[in-house]
Amino acid sequence: MPGPHFVVIGNGPAGNEAALTLREKAPDARVTIITRNLGGSYRPHLIPEFIAGNIPEKGLFAVTPDTYTEKNIKFRHGQRVVDLDPEKKTLTLDHKEVIPFDGVIIAVGGMPRIPEYLKVFEHSMLTLKTMEDARRWISTLAETDSVLLIGGDLTSLAVTKALLSLGKKIYFMLTEHAFWPLRPDEALFAEVSDRLACKGVDVISGKTLEGLASTSENSFIVRFDDRRELEVGMIGAFFGLAPDIGFLRRSGIRMDRGLLVDEYLCTGFEGVYATGDCAQIYHPELRDYWVSIGYANAEVLGRTAANNLLGGKDQTAVAAESIFEAEGINVNTSWWMEF
Amino acid sequence: MPHVDLTIEICGMSGDGTIAAGALLNGALSRAGFSLMAFDSYPAEIRGFGRCVTRTRVGVEEMVALTSETHVLISLDDEQSLSRIPFLARSATVFFDNRPPSYVPEGQSIAAHVEPHITLLGIPFGNLAAEATGTTRGRNLTALGAFAGAFDLPSEPFHEVIRKKFDPKGEKVAQANIKSFDAGVQYAREKLDPSIRGILSLPQKTMEKDDRELLSGNMAIARGALDAGLKLYFGYPITPATPIMEYLAKVLPERGGRLLQMEDEISSIGAVLGSFYAGSRAMTATSGPGLSLMTELITHGVMAEIPAVIIDAQRGGPATGLPTKSEQSDLHAAVFGGPGDSARIVIAPTNVSECYEYTVKSFQLAEKYQTPVIVLTDFFLDNRVENVSMPHAAPEEISDGNVYPDPALKGHYRRFERTESGISPRSIPGMEGFIFTTTGLEHTEKGIPDYAPQNHMQMSEKRHRKITGALAELPVPKEFSQKESLDVGVIAWGSTFGSALEAVRKAEKKGIRAGALKITSIFPYHADSIRGFMERCGEILIPELNYEGQLANLIGHLFGKEVTRLNRVTGEPFPASIILKKIESLVT
Numbered sequence: 013m014p015g016p017h018f019v020v021i022g023n024g025p026a027g028n029e030a031a032l033t034l035r036e037k038a039p040d041a042r043v044t045i046i047t048r049n050l051g052g053s054y055r056p057h058l059i060p061e062f063i064a065g066n067i068p069e070k071g072l073f074a075v076t077p078d079t080y081t082e083k084n085i086k087f088r089h090g091q092r093v094v095d096l097d098p099e100k101k102t103l104t105l106d107h108k109e110v111i112p113f114d115g116v117i118i119a120v121g122g123m124p125r126i127p128e129y130l131k132v133f134e135h136s137m138l139t140l141k142t143m144e145d146a147r148r149w150i151s152t153l154a155e156t157d158s159v160l161l162i163g164g165d166l167t168s169l170a171v172t173k174a175l176l177s178l179g180k181k182i183y184f185m186l187t188e189h190a191f192w193p194l195r196p197d198e199a200l201f202a203e204v205s206d207r208l209a210c211k212g213v214d215v216i217s218g219k220t221l222e223g224l225a226s227t228s229e230n231s232f233i234v235r236f237d238d239r240r241e242l243e244v245g246m247i248g249a250f251f252g253l254a255p256d257i258g259f260l261r262r263s264g265i266r267m268d269r270g271l272l273v274d275e276y277l278c279t280g281f282e283g284v285y286a287t288g289d290c291a292q293i294y295h296p297e298l299r300d301y302w303v304s305i306g307y308a309n310a311e312v313l314g315r316t317a318a319n320n321l322l323g324g325k326d327q328t329a330v331a332a333e334s335i336f337e338a339e340g341i342n343v344n345t346s347w348w349m350e351f
Numbered sequence: 352m353p354h355v356d357l358t359i360e361i362c363g364m365s366g367d368g369t370i371a372a373g374a375l376l377n378g379a380l381s382r383a384g385f386s387l388m389a390f391d392s393y394p395a396e397i398r399g400f401g402r403c404v405t406r407t408r409v410g411v412e413e414m415v416a417l418t419s420e421t422h423v424l425i426s427l428d429d430e431q432s433l434s435r436i437p438f439l440a441r442s443a444t445v446f447f448d449n450r451p452p453s454y455v456p457e458g459q460s461i462a463a464h465v466e467p468h469i470t471l472l473g474i475p476f477g478n479l480a481a482e483a484t485g486t487t488r489g490r491n492l493t494a495l496g497a498f499a500g501a502f503d504l505p506s507e508p509f510h511e512v513i514r515k516k517f518d519p520k521g522e523k524v525a526q527a528n529i530k531s532f533d534a535g536v537q538y539a540r541e542k543l544d545p546s547i548r549g550i551l552s553l554p555q556k557t558m559e560k561d562d563r564e565l566l567s568g569n570m571a572i573a574r575g576a577l578d579a580g581l582k583l584y585f586g587y588p589i590t591p592a593t594p595i596m597e598y599l600a601k602v603l604p605e606r607g608g609r610l611l612q613m614e615d616e617i618s619s620i621g622a623v624l625g626s627f628y629a630g631s632r633a634m635t636a637t638s639g640p641g642l643s644l645m646t647e648l649i650t651h652g653v654m655a656e657i658p659a660v661i662i663d664a665q666r667g668g669p670a671t672g673l674p675t676k677s678e679q680s681d682l683h684a685a686v687f688g689g690p691g692d693s694a695r696i697v698i699a700p701t702n703v704s705e706c707y708e709y710t711v712k713s714f715q716l717a718e719k720y721q722t723p724v725i726v727l728t729d730f731f732l733d734n735r736v737e738n739v740s741m742p743h744a745a746p747e748e749i750s751d752g753n754v755y756p757d758p759a760l761k762g763h764y765r766r767f768e769r770t771e772s773g774i775s776p777r778s779i780p781g782m783e784g785f786i787f788t789t790t791g792l793e794h795t796e797k798g799i800p801d802y803a804p805q806n807h808m809q810m811s812e813k814r815h816r817k818i819t820g821a822l823a824e825l826p827v828p829k830e831f832s833q834k835e836s837l838d839v840g841v842i843a844w845g846s847t848f849g850s851a852l853e854a855v856r857k858a859e860k861k862g863i864r865a866g867a868l869k870i871t872s873i874f875p876y877h878a879d880s881i882r883g884f885m886e887r888c889g890e891i892l893i894p895e896l897n898y899e900g901q902l903a904n905l906i907g908h909l910f911g912k913e914v915t916r917l918n919r920v921t922g923e924p925f926p927a928s929i930i931l932k933k934i935e936s937l938v939t
Contacts, residue, residue: 050470050544052467077466077467077468078467078468080467081466081467087467088462088463089467089471090470090471090472090473091462091471091473104454105460105462106449106473107447107448107449107450107451107460107462107473108449108450108451108453108454108455108460109454109455109456109457109459109460109462109463110454110455110456110457111457112457144544
């Protein structure tokens with residue numbers, strides 16, 4: 013009798029770890045990873061270093077497609093899940109293939125988020141999430157000397173360091189959305205501004221972007237609400253990631269901004285788990301949901317989801333106040349209650 | 352200029368337009384300046400259910416064989432294409448229709464089976480074609496467009512070949528097909544990751560017109576026959592020879608000739624012998640089952656010394672065998688088939704250019720040596736397409752090959768005179784003063800039946816002397832090697848020679864002292880040349896697409912020891928990789 017079929021959707025840090033755990037702990041099971049991205053599982057936090065040329069592309073990958081083959085994990089990349097029926101236990105791919113499963117772990121992560129008021133300028137801004145994004149950054153940077161960074165999430169600070177090492181002139185527009193979904197206080201805001209300025213970054217704060225005009229392929233005129241204008245070669249947008257869960261709207265799985273799961277990462281449907289950046293996790297003490305960000309946390313969550321899918325009862329280990337370090341700045345995470 | 356050597360496959364079900372898409376791809380790539388070799392495989396049934404696959408090897412250098420690996424697979428039917436997955440190269444790209452008409456269970460999409468290192472590109476072929484033209488009929492063109500768009504190939508050559516194919520059906524049809532193609536191009540350029548582009552870089556002479564033509568072996572044979580002055584064609588349809596007849600049915604009458612479909616192969620060869628007897632160049636084309644029916648009359652041509660040109664397009668056998676598969680198993684039948692000692696000339700081209708060249712040559716040989724000449728081809732050679740610099744026969748190559756009698760002998764003519772060469776001056780019926788009788792019975796120099804022991808001895812010797820003498824005009828074996836002394840010599844014939852040459856070149860790159868010998872004169876054969884090559888080789892390898900090793904049976908005795916036979920009857924062209932592997936095993 014064939015073993016159960018476990019499917020992991022997404023191969024970011026959480027999904028990759030979940031699949032490897034399932035493989036290790038359920039050797040008779042059929043394990044499948046389905047991801048819309050191409051290639052193996054990469055370490056997103058190293059992408060800025062890749063852009064700076066400090067590590068080669070292959071150094072980004074935690075797991076290559078061949079590793080999945082060696083571990084007897086079916087790896088379907090470049091394939092998108094468009095529907096999931098948690099009761100019938102089937103999921104449907106973009107190319108109309110219907111796949112039955114005994115258990116599924118949803119670890120789709122997030123997509124770069126652009127605030128609504130900036131959507132009109134979206135086509136002129138580069139985001140940075142995928143390998144394809146990274147390659148676009150590298151090719152664009154080769155043609156320009158100045159960069160405007162808007163927003164200010166954790167990735168943007170690492171990108172700033174990379175761009176400085178490349179000798180680029182950086183303008184950093186810190187907005188009220190900086191560190192979203194975290195909530196920086198004024199002290200942190202000031203500390204970030206000072207540190208950036210010390211490194212030669214031209215910090216723009218307290219201003220609103222009003223207009224954007226492209227004068228050529230690698231030249232933009234940016235206009236602020238104080239009528240000041242700035243000419244730059246490219247613009248990067250860093251407003252954090254929003255869970256990429258639109259395809260589950262008809263599934264019946266409860267969702268807010270992320271997928272709502274209990275402390276065991278279960279969606280409430282037997283055998284259907286969510287983990288990583290796309291999950292909002294219930295905290296029994298707080299009686300509310302929280303979200304985790306960061307590479308290391310994602311791996312822990314992936315492992316936890318896999319253990320629980322296999323019958324475990326692991327609660328997600330989280331300290332009340334986790335701390336991330338980014339470019340020498342300690343950033344406090346906060347409960348993600350405003351979602 | 353970047354090195355380009357890719358194999359592109361299109362796979363679908365009968366009715367998907369697979370073969371048509373492959374032909375358009377070949378035409379466009381040829382116009383774009385690439386060298387190519389292409390081969391289609393399709394079911395034996397005329398229409399119905401079955402897998403169709405077109406394979407195109409494209410590059411900038413001359414292609415001598417197909418490869419076993421596929422670098423780009425365009426799937427028009429996933430269920431059929433699953434069988435092609437084992438042949439995908441590690442870095443392959445697969446195009447498939449990601450909007451099939453209905454939902455499919457797990458495993459029925461090709462997406463479920465490709466290995467992770469393969470680039471999978473889902474394109475809604477049917478939907479795009481429907482949006483562009485109102486019907487999904489053009490989805491094969493959309494798939495082709497997606498391929499062109501993904502690899503940044505210019506659309507112009509594709510537009511040209513689409514127009515050439517569909518203009519005769521009207522502007523509306525041509526436009527619809529161009530729209531379907533363009534929809535694929537646009538989708539690929541807008542939606543696909545640009546990083547996959549650039550695999551197919553164009554040669555520098557892109558779009559420059561050269562004298563190369565896209566031609567199959569069958570078409571080259573038909574063109575060769577026409578250029579040689581073919582006047583009459585008689586035949587009975589049979590795969591894989593039928594395209595010769597189809598082409599000639601259209602073109603031969605335009606050139607003042609006539610084509611007649613006969614009731615069977617026996618009457619076909621009878622009519623060919625009759626035509627030549629009367630002085631008109633004639634030809635028939637058949638395959639193994641037809642050749643066996645012709646056998647008795649071929650020997651009649653040998654005995655009565657009447658020319659004939661017979662194309663034997665070999666397919667899988669025996670009997671009805673494998674009509675749409677490749678095999679080289681008629682050699683014994685072509686050389687030895689028939690009662691009595693009935694030596695005849697048998698030649699075997701190895702590529703499309705030689706199909707033309709040797710067909711032209713066969714008419715002169717048949718006339719001069721007054722004997723049936725069999726041109727042995729095979730399914731792969733007949734149907735594969737190459738873009739070749741088309742040879743044009745020189746006047747001396749197509750001139751009358753007959754050796755006519757000395758006018759001084761008028762009234763004293765001996766039709767079957769035993770000359771030193773064995774060639775008896777030939778009279779055409781109606782030549783005043785050169786009347787003769789002819790018969791399938793053994794006969795005297797004057798053609799009178801005579802069973803006397805001495806006469807039969809002398810006439811048999813004369814007929815064989817004539818055939819042996821023809822060797823001087825038959826193409827000599829051609830050697831391809833870099834070294835004087837070789838560890839392994841590979842001797843091959845027909846379509847297998849290209850694979851042998853490719854294997855030898857790869858072996859040389861690996862430091863193995865290997866060489867290839869191409870044999871096109873099957874009978875009589877150049878024993879001295881072959882022996883000379885063999886003496887310089889440590890081992891002789893003879894790969895053939897037959898089970899019995901028929902060429903090895905014929906020439907193997909020339910080697911001082913046993914030759915190594917490598918025989919396959921899979922129905923597929925001989926893979927160079929298998930020959931290479933055998934070469935390597937012989938030197939270790």
